[in-house]
Amino acid sequence: MKLGVVQTLIIVKHTDFGVYLGESIDADERVLLPIKQVPKGSKRGDSLDVFLYRDSKDRLIATTNKPKLTLNQCGMLRVKEVTNIGAFLDMGLERDVLLPYKEQTTKVREGREYPVCLYEDKTGRLAATMRLYHRLKLNPPYKADDHIEGIVYEISDEHGAYIMMDYEYTGLLPKKEVHRNIRVGDSLTLRVVQVRDNGKVDLSLSEKAYVQMDTDATNILEVINSYDGVLPFNDKASPKVIEDEFGISKAAFKRAVGRLLKQGKIEIKEDSIISKGDI
Numbered sequence: 365m366k367l368g369v370v371q372t373l374i375i376v377k378h379t380d381f382g383v384y385l386g387e388s389i390d391a392d393e394r395v396l397l398p399i400k401q402v403p404k405g406s407k408r409g410d411s412l413d414v415f416l417y418r419d420s421k422d423r424l425i426a427t428t429n430k431p432k433l434t435l436n437q438c439g440m441l442r443v444k445e446v447t448n449i450g451a452f453l454d455m456g457l458e459r460d461v462l463l464p465y466k467e468q469t470t471k472v473r474e475g476r477e478y479p480v481c482l483y484e485d486k487t488g489r490l491a492a493t494m495r496l497y498h499r500l501k502l503n504p505p506y507k508a509d510d511h512i513e514g515i516v517y518e519i520s521d522e523h524g525a526y527i528m529m530d531y532e533y534t535g536l537l538p539k540k541e542v543h544r545n546i547r548v549g550d551s552l553t554l555r556v557v558q559v560r561d562n563g564k565v566d567l568s569l570s571e572k573a574y575v576q577m578d579t580d581a582t583n584i585l586e587v588i589n590s591y592d593g594v595l596p597f598n599d600k601a602s603p604k605v606i607e608d609e610f611g612i613s614k615a616a617f618k619r620a621v622g623r624l625l626k627q628g629k630i631e632i633k634e635d636s637i638i639s640k641g642d643i
Contacts, residue, residue: 368435397426432456438481467493479517500534502563535565580620593639
């Protein structure tokens with residue numbers, strides 16, 4: 365019988381408080397399925413699909429409820445409570461799973477969902493970790509220019525944002541691309557730039573340059589028009605001002621502004637950009 369795994373076990377014995385399950389009808393190793401979990405009409409010898417975890421007294425116990433994650437599986441779990449030993453996450457069971465402080469990659473907050481993997485700790489209990497890099501796989505079934513939905517699971521000041529894809533694979537959004545206020549747990553639509561020979565995946569928030577330039581130009585003109593046609597700064601503004609307003613780099617901003625200028629849709633002044641019409 366395996367902790368943290370959904371498995372098929374056989375009813376060995378009935379009691380007033382539940383049934384005991386084993387791998388065979390005469391198994392010596394047994395686990396309790398509490399009475400409220402026992403399907404009506406169940407009898408000795410019947411097979412049941414159950415999930416095994418430990419109760420508050422560290423006893424192995426079975427449940428017919430479906431857990432949100434199983435052992436070594438990664439996914440999103442919601443924080444129910446933050447305590448002095450870590451955060452307790454909703455597993456969909458009567459007992460929550462602990463995310464220890466040492467396994468957190470960022471400060472977690474009650475009510476928010478975070479990417480985690482389920483593992484068995486040194487004491488034989490199920491626990492959660494946000495340290496996913498070595499638990500996720502390389503070589504995803506993607507190719508360059510595919511678009512995917514990814515979840516930020518860790519942010520590195522040196523490398524960028526690490527992304528969980530399909531709850532199974534890992535990829536990287538490079539530091540130079542992390543312009544927005546991205547947080548661990550955020551879901552992003554990303555473009556696959558390349559899958560390297562070593563299986564590592566480079567991701568981007570942007571489309572190819574020529575496509576992204578048109579998108580950025582449209583967005584910039586919409587913002588200018590929201591200022592009644594006069595943006596209160598020009599392309600010499602600081603990168604932070606541009607990022608805060610448009611969520612793009614200064615280089616991308618200058619490319620898009622250049623496109624609009626060439627199309628005759630804006631005019632650049634000493635301290636502003638003026639719209640000359642809709643895109």
